Amino acid sequence: MSDARFPKAVLFDLDGTLLDSAPDMLAAVNAMRASRGEPGMLLDALRPHVSKGGRAMIAAAFPQVDAAMRETWIPEFLDHYRRELGRHGAPFEGVEALLAAIEAAGSRWGIVTNKPEALAVALMPLLGWESRCAVLIGGDSLPARKPDPLPLRVAADRMGLASQDCVYVGDDERDIAAARAAGMRSVVALWGYRLDGDDPVAWQGDVMLDTPRAMLDPSNWMPR
Template sequence: MNQVKAVLFDLDGTLLDTAPDMGAALNAVLREEGRPPVGPEVAKSFSSHGSRGLLEYAYAAEFHARREELRDKFLRYYAANIAADTQLYNGISQLLAQLSANGIATAIVTNKPQAMTEQLMPYFPELAALPVRVSGDTLAVAKPHPDPILYAAEQLAIDPTHCWYVGDAERDIQAGRAAGMKTVLARYGYIAAHEQPEHWGADYSIEHPLQLLELLR
């Protein structure tokens, strides 16, 4: 593992399974407007794209005309129930502990708004202990732009070429590649059936978090 000095992670669909609570927030908005709810598979497919992805799926073209109104409703409910059913993916605690034991730094780089990211941290001490967390509004740009990932590496004082980035969305792979890092696709995350992750250009892919340790060895 001595050639890799840091591993940076996406949050939703990579470290945390937030889809149950994201889906519940969407269904609360739909229920308020007398619309039918979506099922858990829809939430899993679109949660990686945040409130916009979920609302755009549910409202189609109407979303663009009501963007701010719908997003405000969604985020209000989500903030009030942010960790009702959210949990770490199996193996994440062990993975982070093993990386630390091997002297590999870790950080979070997510497109989730900072307020939501930080609201989740007290529920998950393993994540709260990570020294660097970059959210979607930390900088003026978000993924797929590489700057948030480069900023995290800078905060860790580690050259990007010695970092790996792990995420479950195409924008994660695009950002990691643009930052000059090795990229790892978390296939256990939120990948919709219509997406084609084999064309995203990730250097590696994993079906379970602990498989990352095998790659690093």
């Protein structure tokens, strides 16, 4: 490992970046499908939609249903997801080692997600992260959410840092747009969830990395 240093803080998206939550989401979607007499959806069919949010996942599971009807199903989806929370998913390989390395270097890490705050907070003890995560901001914590830069700016402020002292890591175009607007360096997490038509190069992140383990060496993603 080089002598490059971690930044003062690393902020992460949650689903598709730190956490492979697609199996939990699949269980929720399939509970909805079963209640309507539909067969189970396959994980590979749902996985690309997870970072787009609940509406996108419901649309993928029920493409024959119009958008107005699907909108009324959001509370049902969230109820099912609460019951499946943390039961099937797990951190991506290498994430735990990365978080430990950030901590060992004397830096801090936090989470800025579009997931409802209550659900994100409920996940923390299931993952053993409740005392380690320095800041957590959900999609309903503030008046705006990603791609608006407000959540990232507030996260930095709550840690007593300037935006330029932080790096944001995410697997969706909204993550990278929010980081750029907030004045943070960004890392595109290529290990996350993407639709076939997504072009992460076009997102114009500062760095693109294939695995969490690639971040163990800060020289891969930090300026020298």
